[in-house]
Amino acid sequence: MSDGKTVTAALLIIGNEILSGRTHDKNIPHIAGRLNEAGIRLREVRVVPDVEAEVVQAVNRLRSKYTYLFTTGGIGPTHDDITAECVAKAFGRDLIRHPEANRRLVAHYERTGMEYNEMRQRMANTPEGAGLIDNPVSTAPGFVVENVYVMAGVPRIMQAMLDNVIPTLTGGPKMLSRTVIAELGEGVIAGGLQAIQKRFPDIDIGSYPAYTNEGFRTSLVLRGTDSETLDLAADDVRTLIVSLGGSPQDGDAT
Amino acid sequence: MSDGKTVTAALLIIGNEILSGRTHDKNIPHIAGRLNEAGIRLREVRVVPDVEAEVVQAVNRLRSKYTYLFTTGGIGPTHDDITAECVAKAFGRDLIRHPEANRRLVAHYERTGMEYNEMRQRMANTPEGAGLIDNPVSTAPGFVVENVYVMAGVPRIMQAMLDNVIPTLTGGPKMLSRTVIAELGEGVIAGGLQAIQKRFPDIDIGSYPAYTNEGFRTSLVLRGTDSETLDLAADDVRTLIVSLGGSPQDGDAT
Numbered sequence: 001m002s003d004g005k006t007v008t009a010a011l012l013i014i015g016n017e018i019l020s021g022r023t024h025d026k027n028i029p030h031i032a033g034r035l036n037e038a039g040i041r042l043r044e045v046r047v048v049p050d051v052e053a054e055v056v057q058a059v060n061r062l063r064s065k066y067t068y069l070f071t072t073g074g075i076g077p078t079h080d081d082i083t084a085e086c087v088a089k090a091f092g093r094d095l096i097r098h099p100e101a102n103r104r105l106v107a108h109y110e111r112t113g114m115e116y117n118e119m120r121q122r123m124a125n126t127p128e129g130a131g132l133i134d135n136p137v138s139t140a141p142g143f144v145v146e147n148v149y150v151m152a153g154v155p156r157i158m159q160a161m162l163d164n165v166i167p168t169l170t171g172g173p174k175m176l177s178r179t180v181i182a183e184l185g186e187g188v189i190a191g192g193l194q195a196i197q198k199r200f201p202d203i204d205i206g207s208y209p210a211y212t213n214e215g216f217r218t219s220l221v222l223r224g225t226d227s228e229t230l231d232l233a234a235d236d237v238r239t240l241i242v243s244l245g246g247s248p249q250d251g252d253a254t
Numbered sequence: 255m256s257d258g259k260t261v262t263a264a265l266l267i268i269g270n271e272i273l274s275g276r277t278h279d280k281n282i283p284h285i286a287g288r289l290n291e292a293g294i295r296l297r298e299v300r301v302v303p304d305v306e307a308e309v310v311q312a313v314n315r316l317r318s319k320y321t322y323l324f325t326t327g328g329i330g331p332t333h334d335d336i337t338a339e340c341v342a343k344a345f346g347r348d349l350i351r352h353p354e355a356n357r358r359l360v361a362h363y364e365r366t367g368m369e370y371n372e373m374r375q376r377m378a379n380t381p382e383g384a385g386l387i388d389n390p391v392s393t394a395p396g397f398v399v400e401n402v403y404v405m406a407g408v409p410r411i412m413q414a415m416l417d418n419v420i421p422t423l424t425g426g427p428k429m430l431s432r433t434v435i436a437e438l439g440e441g442v443i444a445g446g447l448q449a450i451q452k453r454f455p456d457i458d459i460g461s462y463p464a465y466t467n468e469g470f471r472t473s474l475v476l477r478g479t480d481s482e483t484l485d486l487a488a489d490d491v492r493t494l495i496v497s498l499g500g501s502p503q504d505g506d507a508t
Contacts, residue, residue: 013299016460017460017462020296021287022475023462024280029276041271042273044273044300044303045299047299050460051467054298076463077444078448079448079459080459080461096497117441117442119441120441154463177274188369188371191333191371197334204270
């Protein structure tokens with residue numbers, strides 16, 4: 001479905017806490033949804049530990065493969081916050097004390113009466129030439145270098161940063177979807193669904209089974225950029241379900 | 255902290271539904287926790303779409319880099335279930351109708367009175383030479399090829415499969431943890447924490463801030479394989495918090 005206009009993105013989650021199972025990621029679905037609304041397809045997610053070589057390698061691989069790369073995590077004041085250093089290394093740029101980031105943090109700590117100590121000053125460090133991503137929640141900014149957007153890992157802060165980033169991105173055709181729910185097993189629908197998929201190569205049809213107390217329930221999600229084609233394909237799916245003795249229901253568009 | 259005995263793993267999540275934001279992954283924390291109990295460190299997670307080249311490439315990269323690779327998703331009967339084909343290609347093996355998997359599915363569909371149709375028969379396909387992973391929930395088995403464990407994406411089925419896999423794995427030293435909570439901002443603790451991290455290079459100290467209505471709350475998580483060293487380092491963290499005017503609390507070990 002690559003048509004030369006498709007705009008793609010990857011998400012790199014930097015943090016031992018996800019890999020240890022301690023923290024349950026909430027950022028993937030939020031970022032996926034916001035990017036999708038903007039006509040940008042999230043095509044890959046990676047979670048890597050706070051290990052410099054791993055972060056640098058992942059940044060360089062993902063920024064070269066996709067239109068945009070977003071990172072979350074590792075931009076606080078503690079010793080395990082190494083994202084800025086890693087992104088600087090990935091781009092072969094010096095890590096500098098960003099004057100505007102520093103000005104904001106000086107003002108923030110003056111206002112709150114807290115010490116702007118050496119560790120907190122690390123939050124003003126960015127690769128040379130980076131732009132800032134505003135942080136209306138806790139001041140310390142994210143930053144952008146070329147197509148790499150570096151954001152906080154705390155969901156509330158990340159979401160506020162993303163709100164500021166989204167209007168600056170160039171999206172492609174927006175991915176639209178239709179969801180049809182069948183109270184049938186996947187295996188009953190699979191053959192007919194494959195035939196519909198073959199008739200509509202520009203539509204991406206996914207089948208997601210659930211096991212409820214009431215029995216089988218399969219969500220069929222159709223995704224594509226053309227509304228009329230989607231409606232035609234969704235009609236075919238409904239007809240298929242009826243032909244198999246089911247009663248198609250419309251699900252939430254997601 | 256690589257000591258030659260460390261046993262590592264990666265998780266490859268195969269599925270457009272995570273990347274579209276439709277489905278919120280619940281498998282990462284479960285798998286991370288179970289592996290950790292078994293002395294296996296989850297070191298990387300990737301989420302890729304149902305695209306053959308992407309899956310094949312990720313399988314080959316991750317199986318060569320880590321002791322174990324676990325995959326979730328893409329083993330059902332529908333056209334978008336391509337994991338078995340992809341793993342066969344990654345290993346350069348033929349995709350075969352696995353006789354024992356086929357026998358189980360024949361019996362299952364005889365028992366339930368449903369048709370064992372062509373699409374459902376796809377669930378008996380594995381790379382040549384694969385071992386089976388029992389599926390007590392819905393019969394269709396997962397499989398293992400060398401160090402690659404292929405499991406379902408539906409959490410209930412994946413968890414049952416993992417229960418069967420875990421006893422067959424060889425773990426290294428178990429990662430233990432201590433959590434100390436401080437009602438202080440990260441930036442206050444960061445300097446002292448860095449000093450403790452330097453004194454205990456075999457301990458991995460993470461700092462996780464939260465923003466509550468009551469103000470700052472930072473969880474300090476210490477991870478390592480030696481219980482006594484962990485206790486010494488945790489004591490130093492408590493002493494640090496007291497020296498900064500805080501009252502350290504013990505958090506859940508995670």
